[in-house]
Amino acid sequence: MKIMVINGSPKGSDSNTMRLTRAFLDGIGESEVREITVATSKIAGCKGCFCCWNKTPGKCVISDDMQYVIDSEVWADVIIWSFPLYYFSVPGGLKNLIDRQLPMNLPFMTDRTDGKGSGSHPSRFDMSQKRHIVISTCGFYSAEKNYDSVKLLFDHMCGENYDIIMCGQGELFRVPELKSRTDEYLDIVRRAGEEFANGKIKEETREELSQLLYPKEVFEKMADASWGISEDGEGKTDETLSFTRQMAALYNKAAYDGKERVVEIVYTDKGKTYQIVLGKEKSEVFEGNDLIPTTRIETPWEVWLSIARDEIRGDEALMKGLYKVTGDFDLMIRWDEFFGSLSGNKEKNKASVQTQEKKKPSMAVLLIPWIVFWIAVSVNGQTGTVITLFVCCTMPLLAFRRKMTIYDAVTFCVVGILSAAAQLSGYTEVFVILGYLGFGLMWLLSCLTREPLCAAYVKYNYNGEDALKNPIFMKANYILAAAWGILYVIISIVTFFLYKNHLQIVSTVINNAAPILMGVFTAWFERWYPASVAAGKVK
Template identity: 50%
Template sequence: MNVLLINGSPKGDASNSMRLASAFLDGMRDAMPDIGLRTMAVSTADISPCKGCFACWSKTPGECCMHDDMTGVLKSEKWADVTIWSFPLYYFGVPGPLKTLIDRQLPTMLPFMVERSDGVGNGAHPSRFDRSNKRNVLISTCGFYTSKGNYDAVTGMFDHICGRSNYETVFCGQGELFRVRELRGKTDPYLIVVRQAGREFAAAGAIGAETRGRLSEPILPKETYEAMADASWGIDKDVAAGKAEQSGQGGKARASAPQALAFTRQMALLYNPKSYSGTLRVIEMDYTDIGEVYQISLTEQEATVVEGRAATATTVIKTPFELWQRIARGEIEGSQALGQGLYTVEGDFSLMLHWDSVFGTGDGSSDSATVRKSSRPAARPPLMLASLLPLTVFWACVPIDATLGSMVVLGVCALEPLLLHRHELTVYDDISMAMASLLALAMLAGVGNLWAQPASYLLFGAMWAASCATSVPFTAYYVKALYGGDKALGNPLFMSCNRILTLAWAAVFALNAVVAQVLASTPAHAYSGLVVSGLSLLMGLFTKWFQGFYPAWVAAGRPSPLKG
């Protein structure tokens, strides 16, 4: 299949519509990897307006008297099986340069009058070449919240050119969102659907009804999008309409809001009321480099922005405005910047842990490649239980009955990979199962009665401690999924917190070894498992507290004892 992609946007490669066209092409390649592709950008092409001389009909039939880039365009159209027209909606039509290209299609038509059979207009001109196997796709974005009712002029023109409904369309409202990197968490899922549309078109010649329905869904709710669009201009509606009250300073109305205010308002418009915690939360944005302070109040219904410190803030974010913009654009991870001390957070830190759910932006890391279907389901994140279970069973069962307990341990180690086959297993899981199995075999052989129990704690603790010398400490493997997956491993705050906890747990296991050794020769030997379990429970409570305390401590600008 040969495809001609015509980029009709004056913005060229920066076109929002081209992002959709590229996703559509990716989908076509998913279905047909050997697609032949030619692209042409109208913005850089040398195409003069049609003179209306009709020389291409009489003096030089089928050939324009002007020799410019249009000659190559017409040849590519004959070569292509599919022509994709990518363009933004300009004043309810196609951009001027693209209309010039369309006007120059006249050499492809014969001058004779014929009647149409599709009910479009009155009269037509037949094509000079067979178009029966030619297909066309229109891909376009517009600035309104929906495409519905805004493409009448475009579809009317292409009904005449291609025949009524004899072409596919992907018309997308809210097109300006695609240029905002801060909103990739919202726009990338839409591009995934566009890619699916391309796959269906290549495979079946049409976009399926379900996919078309998903394409028609707005990316953001109407009220949210229109409020964001209005705020993006940094101009007060009343001022623009000449209705604003005169200020007391020289009688001049305030002409525009600061860029930071417009940015903060847009951020607030993404607030997800479903995340309401039951109490009023006030986020104070202190942009330290420009001396601007704004507060965002999060209520059950909405988020509102006020200038200055109008209320007592529950969370204070002190950051350079330029840095916060970079974070929003995805140029730097917010958690990474926080760990590096580039900004600070005071007050309720729990809000930062759930920022994406509160403001509903997602992480912006979606890739349209993820729509490719895999032959096997992706593994679920690893479970710390997989590493703890074999030795926990050893510690609990062996002191009560060495033989039966050891057999239970071997059974658990044999069944664990089967029971957790849907989860990713780490090297620590394998080491833990190997240690528990070897210790159980030693007990069954009658050679581990005195040393196996304390040795198990020492070996397990040594594994935890040794992991701190690697790039990823033990606990980080198991909790990273709760903090964005592998990207959390690049967060110094996350890594230092996990190194501290991993070392602390290693120390507890060493203490457990001492306790087990002391109790080994006493009547309380059978209860050593319960004693060390109590110590582990206390450490578990400490871990839960530390996970909340430590990030808030460092986020407030206080020193960290370790660096990730």
């Protein structure tokens, strides 16, 4: 496919719109591309002399880059018109280029039969098979109702033969801190390119392209703050203030849970402190520290910027001690919910919620066979082993709604084998002790893998697979898995000695009390450890 791209942005290669156009070309794939950048080309305004119609037919009296444009339009199969919306129309340079297409027409009057106007001039070239695509960004929150003139212009120029992608909030494409959201949009544009190459852009894709990048009020608050000027339009505001305001604008009020939060952010190297109040209806930024903060973040300015730009993960920076958090750490865990990429794409949000709701494993599926084994076999060796075997066989069926982990599978096999061996040999006490040892070793060995046992279950409460990239989450889980492993290895040794000395009752007390205490420790540690790392108290 031969493609001609006309980049009509006065910003040339730095154009927001060209980011969409490049994604679209990416989607089209293998093709021959000629690109003309109006801003860096010599294309003068039309003189209106009509020489290209009478004195030098098909040739303009002005000798500049326009001849190359016309040759390329004739050469191409697809013409991409890429430009920003300027005063509800095309930028001036591009309008010059459009006017200078006059030599492409013959002067004769013909009727227009498609209802687009009262008259027409026949084309000097056969342009009937050319496909045009208009790609444009604009600065308002939505493209809706701003493109009337553009659409009319292209209706006249191309008739039915063009497609259009228009996107509001265009300036966001150059904001590194919002890349995760704008990249989502560029992915849809890429898909549109792919579909265009295969015939035409699908309706669903068109629908997705028309979704807002951010909701109107979020975008407008962010856009207003981005100029970094005071409300009277005269003075400059500090860059830290305008950045903090933009961050606050991203507040997702749906995350409000009845508790008003005050996030205090201290840019340690800039000597600036701001407080963001996260309320039921909105967020508000205040300078200074007059309110009592619920969460306090102390960070060098550059570190905070790097995190916002996804150059470094927030949790990783925290682990490395690059910034500190004190107070309510829950906000940090739920950060994405409060300030994350507020996708305007509702369908996608729905889809991601559905993905989150997909099957999750349950620790109960793992624990029940072990607990049944220890209790039932201790109470009655013969019947206990049969009950345990029954549980091991039926558990996978009963838990069909749950995702099965490798540790569930190991449990069913190991507990099943231990029960069968206890049943056949009659040495139930030996196998109960081996059970404790096996359970402990399973936890310990999981520490040698990339996903310690508890992480395989708990990660679903912390963004699923993404949690495995979170060093704080991982370290906490390795520590907990090791602690549980060591506890059960110790329990197996203690039980061995207690059984040897016929102190079964003592063993029952210890074997039940120890995991309860360990459970309490786990619940406390899960909260304490991340908060202590965040406060810089623990490495």
